[in-house]
Amino acid sequence: xxxxxxxxxxxxxxxxxxxxxxxxxxxxxxxxxxxxxxxxxxxxxxxxxxxxxxxxxxxxxxxxxxxxxxxxxxxxxxxxxxxxxxxxxxxxxxxxxxxxxxxx
Amino acid sequence: xxxxxxxxxxxxxxxxxxxxxxxxxxxxxxxxxxxxxxxxxxxxxxxxxxxxxxxxxxxxxxxxxxxxxxxxxxxxxxxxxxxxxxxxxxxxxxxxxxxxxxxxxxxxxxxxxxxxxxxxxxxxxxxxxxxxxxxxxxxxxxxxxxxxxxxxxxxxxxxxxxxxxxxxxxxxxxxxxxxxxxxxxxxxxxxxxxxxxxxxxxxxxxxxxxxxxxxxxxxxxxxxxxxxxxxxxxxxxxxxxxxxxxxxxxxxxxxxxxxxxxxxxxxxxxxxxxxxxxxxxxxxxxxxxxxxxxxxxxxxxxxxxxxxxxxxxxxxxxxxxxxxxxxxxxxxxxxxxxxxxxxxxxxxxxxxxxxxxxxxxxxxxxxxxxxxxxxxxxxxxxxxxxxxxxxxxxxxxxxxxxxxxxxxxxxxxxxxx
Numbered sequence: 001x002x003x004x005x006x007x008x009x010x011x012x013x014x015x016x017x018x019x020x021x022x023x024x025x026x027x028x029x030x031x032x033x034x035x036x037x038x039x040x041x042x043x044x045x046x047x048x049x050x051x052x053x054x055x056x057x058x059x060x061x062x063x064x065x066x067x068x069x070x071x072x073x074x075x076x077x078x079x080x081x082x083x084x085x086x087x088x089x090x091x092x093x094x095x096x097x098x099x100x101x102x103x104x
Numbered sequence: 105x106x107x108x109x110x111x112x113x114x115x116x117x118x119x120x121x122x123x124x125x126x127x128x129x130x131x132x133x134x135x136x137x138x139x140x141x142x143x144x145x146x147x148x149x150x151x152x153x154x155x156x157x158x159x160x161x162x163x164x165x166x167x168x169x170x171x172x173x174x175x176x177x178x179x180x181x182x183x184x185x186x187x188x189x190x191x192x193x194x195x196x197x198x199x200x201x202x203x204x205x206x207x208x209x210x211x212x213x214x215x216x217x218x219x220x221x222x223x224x225x226x227x228x229x230x231x232x233x234x235x236x237x238x239x240x241x242x243x244x245x246x247x248x249x250x251x252x253x254x255x256x257x258x259x260x261x262x263x264x265x266x267x268x269x270x271x272x273x274x275x276x277x278x279x280x281x282x283x284x285x286x287x288x289x290x291x292x293x294x295x296x297x298x299x300x301x302x303x304x305x306x307x308x309x310x311x312x313x314x315x316x317x318x319x320x321x322x323x324x325x326x327x328x329x330x331x332x333x334x335x336x337x338x339x340x341x342x343x344x345x346x347x348x349x350x351x352x353x354x355x356x357x358x359x360x361x362x363x364x365x366x367x368x369x370x371x372x373x374x375x376x377x378x379x380x381x382x383x384x385x386x387x388x389x390x391x392x393x394x395x396x397x398x399x400x401x402x403x404x405x406x407x408x409x410x411x412x413x414x415x416x417x418x419x420x421x422x423x424x425x426x427x428x429x430x431x432x433x434x435x436x437x438x439x440x441x442x443x444x445x446x447x448x449x450x451x452x453x454x455x456x457x458x459x460x461x462x463x464x465x466x467x468x469x470x471x472x473x474x475x476x477x478x479x480x481x482x483x484x485x486x487x488x489x490x491x492x493x494x495x496x497x498x499x500x501x502x503x504x505x506x507x508x509x510x511x512x513x514x515x516x517x518x519x520x521x
Contacts, residue, residue: 066260066371067369067370070370071370077328080326080341085341
């Protein structure tokens with residue numbers, strides 16, 4: 001498993017750069033990851049990311065876009081505005097969670 | 105007398121009733137199956153109805169004919185399950201108690217969940233093929249379709265039989281070619297996924313099959329609404345895709361009674377342990393087949409392999425023993441590719457579909473991830489096997505767990521965007 005250093009923190013990542021160790025994440029790390037993919041974090045971004053972190057802690061898997069909308073209460077349209085093009089993947093990347101499972 | 109109650113007489117529910125009736129003593133166990141109607145549909149047949157390969161009579165039979173003696177069949181809608189009291193309330197006011205409950209009520213296309221899908225163009229220029237009615241209506245529409253834009257569209261994952269929309273696309277392309285109108289039709293495949301399919305090796309294979317057929321792939325497309333006046337699919341990120349004929353796969357959801365019972369996730373699927381199919385919150389409730397939330401394909405083959413593991417586990421569980429069987433997410437799907445050929449894919453939770461031979465290593469006779477005539481014939485033959493071997497719970501000549509024997513391991517795959 002490759003490791004990389006971001007903003008002075010060493011983190012484990014998979015071959016696409018998604019973090020693989022839940023506890024290596026902090027909001028500082030999240031902010032740096034967001035910067036890497038061109039996202040400037042606002043309170044609204046953090047609301048979504050905090051929901052992802054909590055939901056993963058509760059259920060052990062990265063929530064789908066639908067779950068962030070239905071359970072997290074953030075409209076899908078907003079998620080596309082906040083995390084353009086690939087919101088599910090971008091949110092997981094910033095939240096330090098595994099890439100959402102493309103359901104088979 | 106103990107009660108096993110099975111909700112749903114589809115593939116999983118029917119197989120379980122047949123297998124467990126043989127294994128549970130009749131003087132100790134009553135088995136009851138509930139379904140809303142008495143029509144068992146061979147759902148893979150819907151794929152062929154639009155092209156006239158099957159007739160309606162070949163895909164619909166009576167449910168009760170596939171249930172054995174010694175099983176009570178109740179036709180009713182389920183209002184809700186009350187897991188704390190181990191009771192199921194039916195819509196007609198009856199209440200059924202249970203010692204053990206199996207939820208096997210599947211998943212259903214829900215066109216009502218996308219704004220505009222059920223608008224004035226529904227079944228005029230917008231069709232689904234995952235229902236008997238949709239598929240037969242589409243057969244009529246295709247007869248007069250000889251030019252314009254055909255768009256095949258998937259709303260959101262997971263869907264039942266995730267390869268079916270690709271198969272429909274390949275079959276439609278081949279069918280248009282046979283009728284000599286292919287050059288007057290543009291075809292687009294629109295998906296919320298980042299590629300043609302979910303798994304990297306299969307996605308690359310199937311993606312290049314779209315290329316070869318000059319079918320445009322529009323990926324990462326999350327539909328927000330359908331504009332009926334302008335005949336457009338509109339995405340959340342404001343892309344617009346025009347169509348003359350839209351064949352869509354609506355959002356799939358589990359049964360509404362699951363939500364009313366407070367037992368489902370955001371798509372009404374019942375959370376279960378992915379290896380035992382037992383509810384983590386209710387130790388006398390299982391969910392088998394498409395109705396549960398396991399990260400496997402929603403498909404009859406998965407239901408079949410899962411039932412084989414479930415039956416042995418269930419017999420241990422009711423004796424108070426630990427369940428020793430572990431379902432591996434095994435799926436096995438024929439993929440029609442048009443022109444009388446097909447592919448076969450075989451995969452599970454951990455291993456994606458790979459090239460090779462099946463079911464016997466090196467010998468086959470079926471080729472994995474490769475277009476052959478034998479795979480197409482296998483798919484057609486399967487309808488007979490389904491009615492006569494699978495549903496009655498007779499032994500199938502293929503292994504339950506996925507095997508790596510005879511498979512070619514992939515090179516490390518490119519990053520999937």
